[in-house]
Amino acid sequence: xxTGLLTFIAIFGMAVVWILGWMGLSVVVGSFFDLPxxxxxxxxxxxxxxxxxxxxxxxxxxxxxSGDETSVISVDQQTTSFGFEDPFSx
Amino acid sequence: MNxxxxxxxxxxxxxxxAALVLWGSSLPWITVRTFSGNERVYNLTDLRGxxxxxxxxxxxxxxxxxxxxxxRLTGMTIMSLGVAAxxxxxxxxxxxxxxxxxxxxxxxxxxxxxxxxxxxxxxGVVITVVASLSLAFMVVRxxxxxxxxxxxxxxxxxxxxxxxxxxxxxxxxxxxxLRLGTExxxxxxxxxxxxxxxxxxxxxxxxxxxxxxxxxxxxNRSIMVSIASGLTVVVSIVVGMYAGFLWAGGRLLDWLxxxxxxxxxxxxxxxxxxxxxxxxxxxxxxxxxGLFSKMQNLKITLxxxxxxxxxxxxxxxxxxxxxxxxxxxxxxxxx
Numbered sequence: 001x002x003t004g005l006l007t008f009i010a011i012f013g014m015a016v017v018w019i020l021g022w023m024g025l026s027v028v029v030g031s032f033f034d035l036p037x038x039x040x041x042x043x044x045x046x047x048x049x050x051x052x053x054x055x056x057x058x059x060x061x062x063x064x065x066s067g068d069e070t071s072v073i074s075v076d077q078q079t080t081s082f083g084f085e086d087p088f089s090x
Numbered sequence: 091m092n093x094x095x096x097x098x099x100x101x102x103x104x105x106x107x108a109a110l111v112l113w114g115s116s117l118p119w120i121t122v123r124t125f126s127g128n129e130r131v132y133n134l135t136d137l138r139g140x141x142x143x144x145x146x147x148x149x150x151x152x153x154x155x156x157x158x159x160x161x162r163l164t165g166m167t168i169m170s171l172g173v174a175a176x177x178x179x180x181x182x183x184x185x186x187x188x189x190x191x192x193x194x195x196x197x198x199x200x201x202x203x204x205x206x207x208x209x210x211x212x213x214g215v216v217i218t219v220v221a222s223l224s225l226a227f228m229v230v231r232x233x234x235x236x237x238x239x240x241x242x243x244x245x246x247x248x249x250x251x252x253x254x255x256x257x258x259x260x261x262x263x264x265x266x267x268l269r270l271g272t273e274x275x276x277x278x279x280x281x282x283x284x285x286x287x288x289x290x291x292x293x294x295x296x297x298x299x300x301x302x303x304x305x306x307x308x309x310n311r312s313i314m315v316s317i318a319s320g321l322t323v324v325v326s327i328v329v330g331m332y333a334g335f336l337w338a339g340g341r342l343l344d345w346l347x348x349x350x351x352x353x354x355x356x357x358x359x360x361x362x363x364x365x366x367x368x369x370x371x372x373x374x375x376x377x378x379x380g381l382f383s384k385m386q387n388l389k390i391t392l393x394x395x396x397x398x399x400x401x402x403x404x405x406x407x408x409x410x411x412x413x414x415x416x417x418x419x420x421x422x423x424x425x
Contacts, residue, residue, distance in 0.1 A: 004138040004139035004142065006139075007137055007140070008143055011139070011179060012143065012175070015175040015178050015179050016175070019171075019174065019175065019178065035235065036233075036234060036235070039230075039233040039236065042229065043236075045171060045174065046171060046174045046222075046229060047223065047226050047227070048174075049301075050223065050301040051230075053301070053305065057305070058236065061239070061309070061311065062235055
């Protein structure tokens, strides 16, 4: 009975440490890429190492798309604020 | 007919996947093959307290399923977290024991000296891990920003076409490919796919390919499919060469042995070896096709209904099929 209880605690403890560990890593990477906390927590907790890789890939894809949006906005701002196209803009 | 019920996932398939994970815990997780030809299998329920662990997870799944009737995503998340714990237990147990075996080969496990045996993972691990990952994938694809990368009802067809042969290979890697023995005595050597030289790295790459294809189901971008295809091509070639050489060697031995040696009289090539050979060919061809963008756009719509007068959701049909398979398999095992 006592051995069974110890095994129960040990195995569940191992699984919880594994899940929380990958969740923590995914949250760290997710916050680096400004991904929603709830999403990255669930991805890390349920998918483990696969979730960690997927978080990195989504983070890269998201930062790429947000980077594109930023460059478009800056060009628009330059055009409207000066009233003409800036010859030195890239 | 793009209603709210069509956007939300149906509940039967998640419940069926959770049931599959629980059923997988009763299948072999660890296989010990001794050189005397004996094979012993162990799973979670063989441990003291193992049944209590399965019951606790079943309770979590039950609670998640009940909540899922009212709040679909919350219920699915609870179920997914519960079965993820079981899935990871299966994966970690295999990794830990294999590592222990490679570091201390003379260790005794359950009264067996592992120096005189080979250790491998059982089919239960594959079923438990894949079913728990599939459920997790169903949950995650409902969340932002994953939602924008993978529409909630359409699923790319190509990853499924590659995952089926890849998983068949993964299952067969842990079983015997070739059996050498004598008719009269108990001396027998079982050559399993995971017991071959260097197969540990190959199995790792195989699982990485499976993970990438599951990722390709979630992140519908051509770069993901291309990376997964590239790795699968390499894995297919390596595993195909393993299987091909073993098949040729077995055939050659079978041809030579009766005339040259009297003791080794039985060389049998197991059906799993043929499954691996066919699986590698299919996964190789599908991965090559996957490198072309046109095939990457093929989709299966799980949220839609089947054609005909009596209409069902595709996901419900899949879920019902899984539950039926579990029931039939349980009845067969009990009998």
